[in-house]
Amino acid sequence: MKKVIMGNHAVSYGVRASEAKVISAYPITPQTHVVELLSEMCANGEIDAKFIKVESEHSAMAACVGASAAGVRTFTATSSQGLLLMHEMLHWAVGARLPIVLANINRAVGPPWSIWTDQNDSLSQRDVGWLQLYVESNQETQDTIPQAFKIAEELQMPVMVVMDAFFLSHTYEIVDLIEAEKVREFLPPYQPEIKMDVNDPHSFGNLAGPDMYMELRYMIQEAMEKGIDVIKRVDKEFEKVFGRGYGVVEAYRCDDAETILVTSGTVASTTRAVIDEMRDEGISIGALKIRVFRPFPFEDVFEILSKAKKVAVIDRNISFGGHGIFYQEIKSALYGRTGIPILGYIAGLGGRDITPSVIREIADKALSDKNPERYINWIGVKR
């Protein structure tokens, strides 16, 4: 069934179809609709889940950790300050190898207070060990939730689905709704190998000395390294059932492109329109959307970008004192294997619009830029 829904509700429908059993969350703009609709679905019996109202995001993730350790499919949603407050528990979910799925609505971090989008909230969680998938449409948002559960449960790792505030969270689009009955063909019931069980007791979160801790960290990295292949396979399996797939990256008119713009989130959609316009003018340009940020698809990125003569990365984020965060990853993917210039552009922080003309400005700058030493170019900053 097709329905016109907001991005936040696309998450809720994805969770309903995935038959999560425990949902715990705390209100925060612009996320709240996600869990309000889930709370309603729990209340009217549309989903057989327990909704736990907690006193903070830290408690929300702690409750998810408990529920997941007890052996059920578990979900939460948050944004910005809420995600940052969860930080300690995000580490915990990874270390405990719990396949929790979290939807994060990208919102700028304060102060000054901002409720508008940028990616610094989720990207500042880069090193906690959560898989991160960035989506660009309401359809992709809904479809990515059951994919995330499948990936999470297979790798025994938590997965974050990340989307832009307002441009996606509050924007209404047509979504082909998926139903639990059909999702079951793709996503089997969650049956953890180890769970809290009175008949088979285990010790959870116990002390690991220097003789053991490092091995457990190695196993997390091992799971991450398997991640790209698992995500690709799960995406294919989803496509088989529902006819829609998204990949780990998406190359748009890149085959013969001399210059490639790298983007993520909703900016990817806008960029495609600019690419078409520039192609019509005879300019050899393409776009690469990064869907999976952790684990980073180094090989896929290299394969596409190494054929180009120049790469321009648009970052709606910044690692202060460093570069744009996607920029750093792209550079790392190409390092030592190609000498092509990689240019970095910071745009759209705190929800400032990245319109087609902004992307065109970046593309024009990139085409004419003869100085690849300039790694950070700020777009539209009033100085």
Add this chain to the structure above:
Amino acid sequence: MFNYLEYIRESNFPHIWCAGCGDGIILKALIRAIDKLGMSRDESVMVSGIGCSSRTPGYMDINTLHTTHGRALPFATGVKLANPDLKVIVITGDGDATAIGGNHFIHAARRNIDLTVLLYNNYIYGMTGGQCSPMTPVGSKASTAQHGNLEPSFNTSGLAIAAGASFVARTDVYHVQQCEKFISKALQKKGFSLVEIMTPCPTAYGRRNKMANPVTMMEWLKDNMVPVAKYDKMTDQEREGKVSAGILCDIDKAEFTAEYDKLIKKVRTE
């Protein structure tokens, strides 16, 4: 007529509060109390957390600090310790103070640090659209309690008293003169002073609980806020649905920043 605008940061208007919200009534009561006490605005600081209540300092022409959700009290504790001569007023709400900031709330009261806390209690998370807070009454509906709230709520004033506050009062925006009087008393008290102010949220709470009309919510306050002397004599049955109003605690006891200074002096002279 009293010139409120003298205290208002007009550049931040229009305000975000909905029609029928009581938060503006508290803002005005606070301005009158500050004005009548002749407080120096240069030596006063307003600190707030997150939520509709916490927008108040943004509208005041005074030193203001708009902090993160639930953390107004630790920020304010830092301000007060750095300069104990400052008058520090904390603006918070039921979600901000008793959920995400609950731990800070009891510890600030326990220390009896000289802060004036105005807690706007509207029974709901208003800013995010009406989710259950720890102050939502049992049985009330919220966006996260479609069939009525299951969880018992805090007696917030009682909690502050038990934790160690030196002044605690409960009032509401209908009884606006009492509201101003209690704010004034709290501002003059040396120690942790709390004024819990019942304020209507017709948009997020009233609409779900048969009080969509702001007047109905005001009437609810008029009819159900009971003077504490009378409330104390009521039976449990009579207390059903009623809320006690008045000064619930007013005691003189050692205040944290003063004790801190005393200790420094003592250690240095020994």
